[in-house]
């Protein structure tokens with residue numbers, strides 16, 4: 001609903017009026033959809049100031065360090081809800097009643113197994129294949145199991161696709177881990193919670209009973225929640241763009257996995273732990289902060305900075321608290337935590353980081369917790385992808401539910417050659 005307008009004039013000549021549209025919170029948006037008919041495109045590589053869609057799922061206020069899912073604050077959700085309840089909220093819009101939660105949990109639990117043929121896809125990977133490469137490929141392969149009778153215009157079928165993906169991602173993730181260490185795949189168990197089941201599939205072996213630690217399971221569940229969704233980040237935008245053509249949802253989620261893998265995005269948690277291990281000791285922290293500030297050095301402090309948060313990432317705050325809780329409950333003294341705390345302190349007091357508003361993000365502490373609970377570094381981004389699947393598929397479903405949904409098709413500023421005469425090879 002336009003209540004006010006922007007007037008575009010070029011060199012003093014009015015080109016057009018552009019409606020200003022208001023959401024329920026956050027920035028107003030300038031509706032530029034008619035600009036093409038006036039002979040102009042807007043130019044915004046990296047989408048620094050572009051709203052690509054209308055959404056009611058997640059709200060971020062980067063200046064105030066606010067993150068809400070369907071209006072519920074992330075620290076409330078992380079401390080008072082479990083991940084499956086957060087999945088329900090993201091998918092359906094409101095917190096579930098007890099009976100709605102129980103029904104949802106039962107549905108997800110009963111979709112955790114994968115087709116036996118899916119296991120065969122792993123056999124083509126080299127033993128040292130990165131788990132993200134395996135997850136990306138196998139999630140895409142799910143589209144071959146659910147395609148011919150899939151009607152994505154049918155809400156019930158979209159919902160079933162969402163349930164299948166939320167349920168099967170931990171199974172596939174654990175299979176990737178088991179394959180990488182040469183151990184047999186472990187079937188899910190219906191008597192375990194979502195996080196317990198994942199840990200069971202990751203760490204149990206046929207040779208002996210595996211007891212899931214409640215401390216580790218609850219830390220895992222909180223990490224899932226803290227990574228569940230985050231507005232129109234790169235991987236979510238990838239899923240939306242892929243889905244806007246009507247593509248198979250399992251293939252769209254595979255596209256999201258691919259985008260998340262980059263070190264500038266979800267790959268930062270793995271890169272952050274590798275960086276902390278490279279720094280190694282407190283006396284080397286200053287050296288690395290200096291490297292991060294050195295324009296001639298491409299090194300960046302992984303786990304710092306964010307396109308939207310120009311204040312603390314509220315997830316990092318909860319993650320830091322959880323990090324201390326888990327390490328003390330498990331009686332672990334990890335020198336990397338000392339390095340991380342020192343790095344955070346130095347960086348937050350350094351004018352370079354203050355001026356560029358570079359704060360620890362969600363990836364800064366997650367790696368330390370994951371390492372403490374026994375997750376190998378190569379699986380960190382896989383866990384991020386598992387957690388974010390509910391966000392990706394919620395945005396996919398929201399987009400396809402919106403009337404007048406169009407295929408995403410950005411334009412460009414063309415800087416190449418034009419109207420060249422082509423001379424056939426034989427004459428050149």
Ligand code: SDX
Pocket residue numbers: 229230232233234263264265266268292293299300301302303304305306307308356358361362363
């Ligand atoms: C995630 O979008 C999301 O919501 C993502 C996410 C989600 O939940 O989906 O929150 C998850 O991806 C978190 C971000 C994880 N990535 C990292 O931790 C990698 C390190 N961070 C950076 O690469 C960077 O901060 C980004 C990618 C996160 C943000 O990049 P921007 O917004 O494009 O900012 P920029 O690269 O233009 O940097 C602005 C300035 C630059 O200096 P100048 O060119 O202005 O002189 O800040 C500097 C950068 O050099 N800078 C850093 C830095 N991050 C930015 N300098 C040192 N160390 C860093 N980490």
